[in-house]
Amino acid sequence: MFRTALRTVLAHKARLLMTVLAVMLGVAFVSGTLVFTNTVSGALENSSTKGFDHVDVAVRPVYQEGEGDRVGKLPELTDATLDTALHVPGAASAIGVVKGFTAIADRHGELIGGGFRSEGGNYWGDDDPRYPLVAGTAPHGKDQVLIDSRTAQRAGYRVGDTVRISVDGPVLTPTISGVFTTDDGNVTAGGSLALFDTATAQQLFGKPGTYDEIDVKAKPGTAQSVLKQQLDAALPKGLTKTTTADQLASDQARVIADSMSSMKNGLLVFAGIALFVGTFIIANTFTMLVAQRTKELALLRAIGASRRQVTRSVLIEAFVVGAVAALVGLAAGIGIGAGMRALLGSFGTTLPDGPLVVTPGTVAAALAVGILVTMLAAWLPARRAAKIPPVAAMSSIHATATTKSLVLRNTLGALLAAAGAGLVLVATTMSGDSGQAPMGLGAVLLITGVFVLTPLLSRPVIAAAAPVLRAFGVAGKLARQNAVRNPRRTAATASALMIGLTLITGMTVVANSMQLAVEKLAAAAIRADYVVSMANGNFLSPDVERKLESAEGVTAVSPMRNAISRIDDETEFLTGVDGASFGELTDLPVADGTFTIDGTKVVVDRDTAEDHHWTAGSRFTVSYEDGRKQQLTVAGVYRPNEMMRGILVDKDTLAPHQSDPADMQILVKTADGPGDAVKARLVQATGSNPAILIQDRQDISDGIARSVTLVLNMLYGLLAMAVIVAVLGVVNTLAMSVVERAREIGMLRAIGVDRAGVKRMVRLESLVISLFGGVLGIVLGMFFGWAAGALVGNQLETYELVLPWGRMAVFLLLAGVVGVLAALWPARRAARMDMLQAITSE
Template identity: 35%
Template sequence: MLRAAIKGVFANKMRLSLTAFAIVIGVAFVAASFVFTDTISARFDALLDTSATGVDVYVRPAPPETGDTFQNAEFGSIPEDTIDSVLTTPGVRIAEGGVVGFAQIVNKEGEAVGGQGPPTLGYSWSIDRSLSPVTIRDGNGRGPEIAGEVVIDANSANGNNLSVGDTITVLTIGAPEEFLLVGIASFGESDSLAGATLAMFTLDEAQRLFGLEGRFSAISVAAESGVTPEELAANISTTTNGDIEVVTAEESNDEQLEAISEGLGFLNIALLAFAAVAVFVGAFIISNTFRIIVAQRTKELALLRAIGATGRQVTWMVVIEALIVGFVASVIGIGVGVLLAIGLGAAMNAFGLNMPEGPLTLLPRTVIVGMAVGLIVTVVSALLPARKAARIPPVAAMNEELARPKRRSLHVRAVVGSITVGLGIAALLVGLFTSVNGGIWFVAIGALVFFLGVSIIAPLAAGPVATVLGWPLPRMFGVAGQLAQDNTRRQPRRTASTASALMIGVALVVFVAVFGASIKSSISSSVTDTFPGDFSVQSTNFAVGVSPTFTEEVRSLSEIGNVSTLKIGSAVVEGSNTTIVAVDPETITTVTSIDVSAGAFESLAETDGVLVLESVMNENGWSVGDSIVIVYPQDPGGPIEIAGTITSTNFGDFIITQSSYAVGFSNSTDYYVFANSADGVAIVDARAAIDGVAADYPNVKVQNKSELIADAEAQIDQMLVLFTGLLFLAIIIAVLGITNTLALAIIERTREIGLLRAVGMVQRQVRRMIRWEAVIIALFGAVMGVGVGLFLGWAVVRALADEGLGSFAVPMGQIVILVLLAGVAGVIAAIYPSWKASRLNILDAIAYE
């Protein structure tokens, strides 16, 4: 049987290789996701390992309960004199304090460098070089020795043509300042620390720039020989006191690694999600191919039965064929995945997210998971056709007519399909609209089951849909058009499952388009509703806001009237980590219109309390006047009074005063600065004045209302393009599925095509017949996909209505274009099969057996 299976694979090379493509793509995404993240963590591991050799222990502030200091620019600190007790601790050889803070380099064109990805950081320069991972290579200058000098990382220097001796501007939380570039830093072999931009100053200078006079961000300690880092850490813990934490360098490295892999987690999830889509679409194509192959080999399989093979053996033969295909495809997929991971690394470098250099990491786990995914999906998809093969009666070897399976009624299908669709929708709705645990899984599995259900029902629709979609064909192309239409109706199951594979990709693209359009339309209405002011200012740096010095300068402009700001940060509210917003209750209403209960801001100012979103109040059973506990990164906080309710969702769940914020957070930057022109000043003049201030701060952007909307929309568009691009891969797989189905159908219809050619059909008409069949299948899939995608989009948008997604928008233009593209994809899918069909040798086609 094994030999028969292997021969079967070789006999069907072409069709199976088209099928295998789907598996290759799916496995490639799985493998790429693992290889990429494994490689990055291995490289960072190596980098951190070599870079921190001199340090054994760090003494640093106790971590804020909110964790996640990276995101909101919260830098904790400890008093400078902590070092005195560290230095007297037994086992300490050297100890040196340093500070870290926000610093962003400005290039010669006056543009802020980086800030859209990796952090932009400033450090103090260690006196003892053995305690620093940073080195300056020969010829690259020296470390900073006096105030006014700076060293920057080699990657930033090279990328911006900066060299030793240049005067450069560095942005910090204060006013921008100019520094003399005295050195260019490297990190072992690497030019950059994972793409972060670094600026290093003398300790005093750094403390002044970061607002940390008299304080350290951390103390690096090296042990005397014979003392282990653990012993040293234990010793220091006993001799120091205060709000500090002592960790070994190894622990600190592990934390950083974890933070890096967490930061890359989204990428991992995205890759695996696309792998899942590819594999799911692939499953349809594999199942379809095996079904057709089994049908075409009825005689051969029946002969095996006639000479004594059991039904089980025939099933096994088909399953083994699937195993062989799955195995080969998975091996190729893993190879492609490695290439994909390399490409991904190159793409990240191109975006300035520099990855450390080093070898690629291919763990056995990656190979095992990749192979398992490929094999399981292929075999599971082939299982139904394999079972069917076992039911072929031996008599079919003699007479194919007898072998034709009786057309099973579509009623069963209708019932099963409807139930499946119902289950899928139910799971979707439960996941979306109830607060069930693991809601996202309900949504994902619900969508999957829903897709399956639709594909089960689809054969019922295939006939009527082909009748409608194909209506113009006989009128346009005569008998070739009519045959194209007839052929799609001929085997509704086959047409439908081919179309279903396309449906999935189209549905996801439509879903993303609807979701994006809805977000965009919600954004423009929420901006219009909540921001009645003239100007809004934001930082272009993801990690840090607008410098308060900028805000003060704007405030002092005579052309500008009311100015108010919004600050944000993470805090722990009643035990859960939440983003909170801080406003100045006296002025905020002059530039924004936040919907709150009557007198809420007055009451907020009076009590220094908190405003809470109405739905959050209801969920927790709170009412105005209650106290809730909020813990801030820099302050243990405590009970705080609820001063009122927020009734619109555009400003988050919690609003506190900026005086509370100043105590709880170290970050003094503004997330938003809103400003109005002064009375009697023309908008253009006010704009010119505010732009004049902004010119000194290359990391702020000043926008009016329409620019703000356009900017937000452009960001969403970028995301949409990325997602749609990846989802098009699923569509390409499905288009190959159409090619495959048609190629197989042509083998089945060899004699028919031969007959048509004999009685006078020219090659062009044959190609036309196949092409339009492909177009109908593609349009069928696209139409189903649009329907399903619209439903999914509608459900998700409705479910997120509470989160501020107020409007449901359908991008009709995009959807029409998508359907037309599907038609074109059908034409492309038909190129190979139609060429093949038109070149059939008539004699072979009509020859008798």
């Protein structure tokens, strides 16, 4: 039986080719994902490990929780702390580390490093071992700075050039005194790093005489654990925390692994979708192969082969096909992993250098996935083939499905679909994360139920296309009859395309609805013409507010200033605003009282008010960050949204209690409204600072639209794998159907149907099947999009269902194009068939 199975595989190479391709694509995606994520993780881990070459133990401050009404604070690491660390017995050297945001502009004034990856620090003495100089000398004073070699290369900077730099607001124009190399993962990921001398860095980052961290290097022969014990004994108890370099590297590796896991899991989900779609193709292929070899299998049974041997024969074929596909897919996956890394580089994302990582786990996963998926998909056709009685198989009376089996299938499908739809509908009434699990389970059950019911649905849906097909004469009529002749085959073929279009349509509906919701939220909550913020999300200097107030044409300005406090023994954040103008700059509906922010009168959002049992007129005592207390009165309670919530206090009330005020955003109203000239004046007023973003509501909407479009395009690209597999399924089904209907096609040619008519018949059949799958996919996608939106709408009041009819029409058109393209080869093969040989074929 083993030899028989191998000969069968070799005899049907062409028929199994599409199955091999389908499995190979899924395996390639899985192995490519594993290779890519393992390679990136390995490179980042190696890079981060190199970053700890010059430290054995790191000393960091420990946040001190406040007691009672006292607000917590972070202790300072001073020169005294540094001196204590340096003089422990096992310490060879100690470096004080200062960090802060530093934006570097290119020669056109544009920000380098994307904002979130723009960092600054201190260069220790005249020879810092952390940052080897490749050109120039160490910096001294505010007028000199070092920049990393990657940034210098990207921007075309050299030693002696003047560069625009923003540090916490103010714009500096120092001279580049030198260029250094670094293994800093932030820089290797495309960020920038600027270094000042220590005193200058402390002053610029608002940390005079203090450090963020102290890195201690051990003497030769002193273990990291020993040095850590010595430091723990010498430093103040409870105020600092010591961590060995080995632990830092381990923690960093874990952080990298966690950050990569979401990407890996996301990519593997799409690989799973491709394999799931491929399962339909494999099952369909083996079902048709078994049907075409019925007499052959019956003869094997007649000469003594048992049911188990027949089943084993088909499964051996599946094993061989799966193994070949897995090996080819693994090789393709390694290429995909390398290609994805190169693709990131072309998008400007720089990764550390490192080898391509192909682990034994990746090889095992590729082989397991390819072989198991193929054998599982082939098991049902194998079992069905083994149960056919030899005499019945030779007489071909087994072909028609019994009424009992059809009723059972339709009943099971209806129950699954009803249960799935019910779970999805129940999930739409839930809020938060509680509705995600039932909605996910409901979606799986509903898709499974629709798949089971697809043979039943195919007849009425395809029958609806009869008037259109009549226009193509005999070819159209035959195409319709062929499409519904074997409903199960048609269903398996169409379902592969249905799943891909369900996901694509559902994601498109949710993404477009979310985009509109956020745009409406921004428009409803903000009356200001402009919102000013830092490109990296950090805080703005209060100087920015003063500069904007004095800008030409500005009529109202209000910061949104963060302040930490304690209320009822709990930490609460206050937002300081300009009480006189904030109402003019925002539109927050008041649920109770009046929107008055003045002196000790504040407004709070509804959620906070309910937590503290406050209403308009309630009084409460707040303890500010300096420890002083004050009684405040709730003037009004407003309805919060995703952009604004919390306790709003007049900034002048907060000012006496803040040593280092910082603004999250600044709202600006102008006399002339938003416009290019007005924006240019605001940019000039802020010193043409590359780190400051000045956006009107249209800019915010455009940014949201770009983000949504980018995510959608990525999802479309990933789901394209499933669609490609579905196309292979259509090609495979049609090609094998042509072989199965050889005599019929020969008879058609004999009675006068020309080659063009035969081609037209096969193409129309493919078109009908593809459009059937497309219609089911779009309808299901719209339902899931609505359901997911209803779940989101329970938390986002401005959410409103948006059905992008234009895009859905494009999706349906693409389904038709898929059908036409998939039929090219089978139609050509059918038309070129020799009619006499076809008529006499078995």
